[in-house]
Amino acid sequence: MSKIVVPLASGFEEIEAVSIIDVCRRAGIDVIVAGVEGWEVLGANKIEIKCDSLFENIDFESVDMIVLPGGFGGTEVLSKNHLVQSTLKDFKADGKYIGAICAAPIALEKAGVLSQNFTCYPSCEEYIRIDGYDKNKKVVLDGKVITSRGPSTAICFGLEIVKLLEGQEMYETLKGGLLADFC
């Protein structure tokens, strides 16, 4: 069973976080929702989610992928938090998958782990000093780094993560079940 970690920090975008977690769990992936600042985290739209673990308590040895939801407030925390930043560097060094959506690719660039070709929420590319921004794709995979654009591409992003970790057949089954014909 694949294992991924989704770190939540105050101001995370709720549709994005929940779509990633929900879609990946439907695929049978072990998803650890990890609070960066505490067990209960309040999103950008005041939805409070209870985490499965504290980020600082996770043993990343057995984790296959880390995926950052967006939201400007959450991204700011993930960009400044030393443990999150060093974990991203470790994943890159170990050749593990890294994902980010919306504003969160900014936090990847901060850690120096963003690939040349990426996407993000429109205008967030202005904060990123890499010129490979692709505004035409819902999801961009370059090497081991996968990025996406915003709330309405979050289900497609979750599905592409499923394709990477669980294969095409699980991707197709879930895409049908979620009614995600636009992905």
Next chain:
Amino acid sequence: MSKIVVPLASGFEEIEAVSIIDVCRRAGIDVIVAGVEGWEVLGANKIEIKCDSLFENIDFESVDMIVLPGGFGGTEVLSKNHLVQSTLKDFKADGKYIGAICAAPIALEKAGVLSQNFTCYPSCEEYIRIDGYDKNKKVVLDGKVITSRGPSTAICFGLEIVKLLEGQEMYETLKGGLLADFC
């Protein structure tokens, strides 16, 4: 400011609930997330959300609309809970808006408040003794009752609720911000 209530019961579908709450709050709508069985509610995919209120404590006098997220477990509770069912009947009698997505139109039919033309998650129509199921639309509005199909139509559903309560201009602004070009 419009006010809506989103009741959560164990087994609710998380993408659907969070998309409705998130999109409506972005429009400035006062959204009360109301726990039917308690303050913390565990969704179908084990995501736990903390509610703003208990359903039994709400004064519905000032509430403009009630919107039910889907998920089979949650729908079963909403179909059997006497207070939820009587509240739905009151909303219908008072000419207030009622919404439901995925499996939740079953709970509307149980209360006798579903309109002739509706949609729902594919196959759920088999549990509904009204023959106006529309499988071709993401969102169906008939009278004061609005219904939708599943996780991947939940943002579009939220946007249509925004159009009903806050108008076309807010709808267009949010649709752009959410990158929801498929709605």
